[in-house]
Amino acid sequence: MNIQTQPDEPISQVHGHATLVTAEGVAMSFAGRLILSGVDLAVNRGEIVTLIGLNGSGKSTLARILLGLLQPDAGRVWRAAQLRLGYVPQALTIDPALPLTVRRFLTLGGPVADDLMVSTLSEVGLSGSLGAQVAQLSGGELHRAMLARALLRRPDFLVLDEPMSGVDVAGQGQLYKLIETIRDTYNCGVLLISHDLHVVMAATDRVVCLNHHICCTGRPEAIVGDPEFRALFGAAVADQLALYHHHHDHAHDPDGGVVPLEMGLGVGRYEAGGHDGHAHD
């Protein structure tokens, strides 16, 4: 997975990782309403960036700009050349009149070998559903199918828009673990969008708090103490924030050392706020 950089793109090295996507001074407005202004953001390979903010704070818009689905009114966006994008949108509505199996859904972007589809589906916890009709999947299952479709492209940059919505707390822990495993297995940069301020995973390398502009950014432990964060969401919310600490029992190097835990229907081990060693399964 070589990322070639075009001459006009900055070859920046942050934390020793190649930069995949950079936004500089991005501004966007819809029908006279300013959605984003002066946003700077970079996502590097091997990094999980969580974008949090209230509803309507411009999170999805920023993600769509980074993906190239929207053109910003002002500012610049760089994407590394030949960057493979993976995108899991918040929702997908497939017309019930369209008969489409999961197999066909996964191959809409191009032909894929059967065993690769099977292994990717089991990776995201959707084993044995290759022949199922997409219209009959539940919301959570459809999300996993979309994640599988994104992973089949072996993405360099993976955007997950509100993957936690509609998932219960136990499932969220598993999903966080899955996202971490994906980052390690695929060695990609992950942009995770969340409006759930109460649960921010510790595996996040950076939390970016968005309120039309970037109001603060940093390690999850640090951000809850940020005055602007406390002003925006209230001190009570900030104090209640439960940080999910994962067992960092594997190295983050791109090849080897990583034992992918059984995900999805398997056990997601995490510790919640002070309950050290307490495993949920």
Added chain:
Amino acid sequence: MLRALLGGIGVAGVAGPLGCFVIWRHMVYFGAALAHSALLGVALGLALGLPADLGIAVLCLSMALGFLVLDRSRLVTSDTLLGILAHGSLALGLLALALVEGLRVDLMSYLFGDILALDQIDLLVIYGLMALVLGVLLVYWRPLLSVTVDEDLARVEGLATGRLKFLFTILMAIVIAIGMKVVGILMVISLLIIPAATARRLAVSPEGMALAAASCGAVSVILGLLGSYWWDLPSGAAIVAAAAGLFLLSLGIPERLARLIIS
């Protein structure tokens, strides 16, 4: 009668698969609006001394583009805008036909179709254009399907979605311009969507649904023309009624039988 059969089956064979996309993409009203504007195309074509078919095709395309531009203003919702365009252009077409002097147009044949009047040149035009549409559909089948399922995902995966949607609009304009020879301006959209809707019960894959839609359309044409021949029914209406009847029948097919037909 043979020419009518051949022409009708040729159109239905392409209208079915294309109609599947019209259903999946929720573009039924868009297609109806395109068809309604065709009368204005007939008037303009005749006034300028051009073939009516060319006038229809050009106007359908300009209507499609006009809609895309107007729809960006977001003052009214798309379906309101389509309603305005459909009936505004139909009224303009009727006015234009009335105002162009010395023009004797068989209005009924445009509004309700005149499949029995197809001549050999019509047949050549129908089969030529339908082969073209079918060929383009086959070549762009997977990209079109991908854009239909989700445009954002298709774009992230590198498809030129804008161009694909424009291509689809052109295909729709062609099939509608040809289809109105069979069942007329007012009913042409039914030739696309009713067989496709009937096919839904009989299909588990997009391709299966397209094939079933083509077959249902062809059967509707045959039944309609037989009815027209035996009982002297208006042919266009008989074809659409046959298609609607098949749709009702398909609703009554028991689940087990539907699966049997599929396999």
